[in-house]
Amino acid sequence: MAHKIALVDDELTIIRSVQMVLEEEGFDVSSFTDSEAAEPRLLAGEFDAAVLDVKMPRLDGIELLTRIRRVSQMPVIMLTSKDHEIDEALGLHMGADDYIKKPFSQRLLIARLRACLRRNQSGSNAVESDDSTVLKVGNLSLDVDRHLCHIADKNIVLTVTEFLLLQSLIERPGHVRSRTQLMDAAYGENIHVEDRTIDSHIKRIRRKLREADGGFNHIETLYGIGYRYQETGIA
Numbered sequence: 001m002a003h004k005i006a007l008v009d010d011e012l013t014i015i016r017s018v019q020m021v022l023e024e025e026g027f028d029v030s031s032f033t034d035s036e037a038a039e040p041r042l043l044a045g046e047f048d049a050a051v052l053d054v055k056m057p058r059l060d061g062i063e064l065l066t067r068i069r070r071v072s073q074m075p076v077i078m079l080t081s082k083d084h085e086i087d088e089a090l091g092l093h094m095g096a097d098d099y100i101k102k103p104f105s106q107r108l109l110i111a112r113l114r115a116c117l118r119r120n121q122s123g124s125n126a127v128e129s130d131d132s133t134v135l136k137v138g139n140l141s142l143d144v145d146r147h148l149c150h151i152a153d154k155n156i157v158l159t160v161t162e163f164l165l166l167q168s169l170i171e172r173p174g175h176v177r178s179r180t181q182l183m184d185a186a187y188g189e190n191i192h193v194e195d196r197t198i199d200s201h202i203k204r205i206r207r208k209l210r211e212a213d214g215g216f217n218h219i220e221t222l223y224g225i226g227y228r229y230q231e232t233g234i235a
Helices: 012-024 035-043 061-069 085-094 106-124 160-170 179-187 195-212
Strands: 004-008 028-032 049-053 076-081 098-102 134-137 140-143 148-151 154-156 176-178 219-222 226-229
Touching (some): 004 035, 012 028, 028 035, 035 061, 049 061, 049 106, 076 106, 098 106, 140 160, 160 179, 160 195, 160 226, 176 179, 179 195, 195 219
Parallel strands (some): 049 076, 076 098
Antiparallel strands (some): 176 226
């Protein structure tokens, strides 16, 4: 069955061209030039993923993303103009799975969208099995099959990208993971994102874990190299 995609952008030319390409790739696309009209259907869970423009009248993409994240962890890709890096940082902070700057290659959008859907499916459709699928380091545990994260007996809601990045880090505590390795773990090979995108995701992971466990201090930054999960915490 075709994945249902919501495409929300107030630029009609982008809507027409992107919808045509996505439909040629087999997606079932519903397009909206009015974000307020899209909101109730997005919040009702009608779609498998959404592509949202940041700059829209009345209800912008960041606020729409915020409302989606209150009820759903569906994959969301944001579109922003080239010069608005602050939008990227804010969008990632609020839980966007990926960011693409305009003007963009439609093939790139398709690749990113497929990657997000694959990651989401791997987290939500796996069959519950035994404890071999649960990674535990200290009071942090990740149930890989069911896409669940707990720390200090509290459930942590992570996006698909955040979950896969954290999984990559705790699979080998004490070992350094380069940004390239983390990109491959979260996005798949041959999909490139900028270093600061990985950095923004890591910051969000730290913030979420600290909100649940105020003493959390286990993800170490190695400047110019990558990140490491320290089982005993960072000295």
